[in-house]
Amino acid sequence: MKKNKNKIKSYKKLIELIIKIQKIKLNKKYTFQKKIIKFEEYSIDRLHKESDLFFDWYLRAIIEKKKLSKIKIKIKKELSKIYKKLYFKNTFFCHRDFHVSNIMVSGNKLGLIDSQDAIIGNPLYDVASIIDDVRVNISKKNQNTLFEYYVKISKFSKKDVLNLKNDFDILSVQRNLKILGIFVRLFKRDGKSDYLKYLPRTWKLLEMRMKNIVFNDLKIIIKKYISIKNIKRFRFK
Numbered sequence: 598m599k600k601n602k603n604k605i606k607s608y609k610k611l612i613e614l615i616i617k618i619q620k621i622k623l624n625k626k627y628t629f630q631k632k633i634i635k636f637e638e639y640s641i642d643r644l645h646k647e648s649d650l651f652f653d654w655y656l657r658a659i660i661e662k663k664k665l666s667k668i669k670i671k672i673k674k675e676l677s678k679i680y681k682k683l684y685f686k687n688t689f690f691c692h693r694d695f696h697v698s699n700i701m702v703s704g705n706k707l708g709l710i711d712s713q714d715a716i717i718g719n720p721l722y723d724v725a726s727i728i729d730d731v732r733v734n735i736s737k738k739n740q741n742t743l744f745e746y747y748v749k750i751s752k753f754s755k756k757d758v759l760n761l762k763n764d765f766d767i768l769s770v771q772r773n774l775k776i777l778g779i780f781v782r783l784f785k786r787d788g789k790s791d792y793l794k795y796l797p798r799t800w801k802l803l804e805m806r807m808k809n810i811v812f813n814d815l816k817i818i819i820k821k822y823i824s825i826k827n828i829k830r831f832r833f834k
Contacts, residue, residue, distance in 0.1 A: 605739055608727070611700065612747050614707050615723050619751075621690045623717055638687045639718035641680045648676060648771050650778025656823070658781050668822045675815045679767055682811055683719060684760040691718030695726040697733060720751070721761060725769040729806070731776055731799045766809040773799050773806075 627634045637643075652669045660668060692699075693714045701708035728735065728743050735743075748761055777799055780792035807816050 605742060608735075608739070608743050609746055610707060611695075611697075611727055612724070612743055613750065614700075614709065615695065615727070615747070616750055618692065618709070618723075619689045619720055623690055636715065636717050639691065639716055639722070640687075641677065643716075644680050644771055645673065645676065647775040648778075649673075650782065651774040652778070654778040654782040654785065658785065660823070664822075668818075671818050671822070672815070675818055676771075679811055679815065680771070683764050683767055685719050685721065685764055687718045689718060689720045691716050691722045692726075693718070693722065695723040696730045697727075719764055719768060721764040722768050722772070725765050725772060728765075729769045729773065729802050731773065731795045731802060734798070737805070763809065763811055766806045767811065769806045770803055770812065773803050 623636055626636070652665070652673070656665055656668065692709060692712055693716055694711055695709075699709060699711045701710055724744070724747050728740050744762070744765060748758055753761060777796065780795060780799070783789040783792045806812070807819075
């Protein structure tokens with residue numbers, strides 16, 4: 598019990614860190630040592646580019662080539678509808694790879710590294726990244742506690758809760774589809790098989806977040822063409 602309380606306390610500090618970096622007032626362009634540094638914004642095209650890794654690597658490894666194109670068109674069309682339902686604007690500093698491996702501890706202070714992919718994005722992206730990290734097992738109860746804590750200490754009002762939850766679920770699904778592709782790519786291209794052990798938990802998180810009604814049509818497509826139960830038959834080679 599004490600260990601769990603300490604874990605939640607530590608994760609709450611990470612949520613507080615997200616709030617802190619989200620308060621940074623960003624310009625789209627900076628000059629550093631005479632070099633121009635530009636912050637791009639998350640767009641629907643960029644969200645698709647990332648989730649396309651799911652088709653290009655994960656599905657390509659488990660689906661027959663002649664069926665892949667048809668499935669990709671159907672799922673991508675539905676994802677496009679879902680991404681358009683994101684409520685909050687891309688006006689926040691988004692680290693884009695916010696997880697425990699990128700947090701450095703110095704005394705009572707937390708430092709954040711690996712920020713080269715930072716972007717101007719949705720406030721829920723980093724929140725989904727830390728709460729739905731496929732490499733760390735956090736109970737559903739604790740996940741809910743951390744999300745509620747973000748809502749509580751953020752600048753958003755109670756009337757925003759539904760929109761916050763919808764954006765959280767959408768970005769969690771987008772990110773975890775991308776992760777399925779990345780982990781299979783790490784295996785097939787780079788020979789790093791250790792990442793395959795996270796695939797079941799990634800699907801578990803996807804199933805949990807897709808209980809949101811915004812995914813009703815997507816769930817039907819996935820159930821029809823990519824039965825999660827049947828996926829266990831496949832072996833990555």
